[in-house]
Amino acid sequence: MKCTQGGNFSKGELQRFGNIELSPSAGVLNYGQGLFEGLKAYRTEDGKILLFRPEENAIRMRMGAERMCMPSPTVEQFVEAVKATVLANKRWVPPPGKGSLYLRPLLMGSGAVLGLAPAPEYTFLIYVSPVGNYFKEGVAPIHLVVEHELHRATPGGTGGVKTIGNYAAVLKAQSAAKAKGYSDVLYLDCVHKRYLEEVSSCNIFVVKDNVISTPSIKGTILPGITRKSIIDVARSQGFQVEERLVAVEELLDADEVFCTGTAVVVSPVGSITSMGKRVSYGEGGFGVVSEQLYSVLTRLQMGLIEDKMNWSIELS
Numbered sequence: 001m002k003c004t005q006g007g008n009f010s011k012g013e014l015q016r017f018g019n020i021e022l023s024p025s026a027g028v029l030n031y032g033q034g035l036f037e038g039l040k041a042y043r044t045e046d047g048k049i050l051l052f053r054p055e056e057n058a059i060r061m062r063m064g065a066e067r068m069c070m071p072s073p074t075v076e077q078f079v080e081a082v083k084a085t086v087l088a089n090k091r092w093v094p095p096p097g098k099g100s101l102y103l104r105p106l107l108m109g110s111g112a113v114l115g116l117a118p119a120p121e122y123t124f125l126i127y128v129s130p131v132g133n134y135f136k137e138g139v140a141p142i143h144l145v146v147e148h149e150l151h152r153a154t155p156g157g158t159g160g161v162k163t164i165g166n167y168a169a170v171l172k173a174q175s176a177a178k179a180k181g182y183s184d185v186l187y188l189d190c191v192h193k194r195y196l197e198e199v200s201s202c203n204i205f206v207v208k209d210n211v212i213s214t215p216s217i218k219g220t221i222l223p224g225i226t227r228k229s230i231i232d233v234a235r236s237q238g239f240q241v242e243e244r245l246v247a248v249e250e251l252l253d254a255d256e257v258f259c260t261g262t263a264v265v266v267s268p269v270g271s272i273t274s275m276g277k278r279v280s281y282g283e284g285g286f287g288v289v290s291e292q293l294y295s296v297l298t299r300l301q302m303g304l305i306e307d308k309m310n311w312s313i314e315l316s
Ligand code: PMP
Pocket: 038, 198, 199, 200, 201, 202, 203, 221, 222, 223, 224, 225, 226, 227, 260, 261, 262, 263
């Protein structure tokens, strides 16, 4: 789907996956005008396909587009494009319990621009891939390292939207962490260098005495759709959930730590290393709280329990 600056997106079309043509002076290549989303389609036991909360991705893309001076598809256009893409790729949706079809909606400044300015033209596309677990650990605990020097976001910056540059900002710390055997990096706020923000591609939760805490959304962390869903699931299960500043020291005596995201779903954290000191959680699996939340969320996403919140869209 294409659109000029200030215009409306045209009706899209389905195309076979392949390279696309871009001007060397496209806004996305020169000035980082790009946003993406990630969502999943699951196959149910009775052959239906469920899409988890696609309108939330549409709303987040629209918020990001506003920050990045880009036009964006309407929520209806976005959801219709997602549905059409899944239906055209039905055979790639894995069988129940064997993974999901990951969808990657991408919005970019595709028009040519030389001086610094928003691009004159935009492209919205969606590509797909069947996926299994995100971390090589599967649902086994992941190992994080706290980054004390590099930051992924600053107040007033673009950390709260899903723009491509945020991911460029994490590559250095993430590659260094992986080279040392960690699964990923846990970032701190760049003002006090003390409060938890998020992991390179997921949100973080800390459990102490059955109270679940997660950093509040304040412009520097991505408002994760899994984060929001887990907060609702946890409250519906009777847990107290606090969205607040969570200090790095709280990791020292937490009972459980876990991450949430479309790709990682709910992943238990087995250890966190900060300033060379390693703290371990659990006994090599989920903690009691994270296991309960993982179980409810995944059964909801796969259509195994009643979807009381009407989160999933059914395609057949
Ligand atoms: N934070 C970052 C930086 C991410 O890239 C993601 C993945 N989109 C998340 C958090 C989790 O967001 P969601 O639950 O919407 O996938």
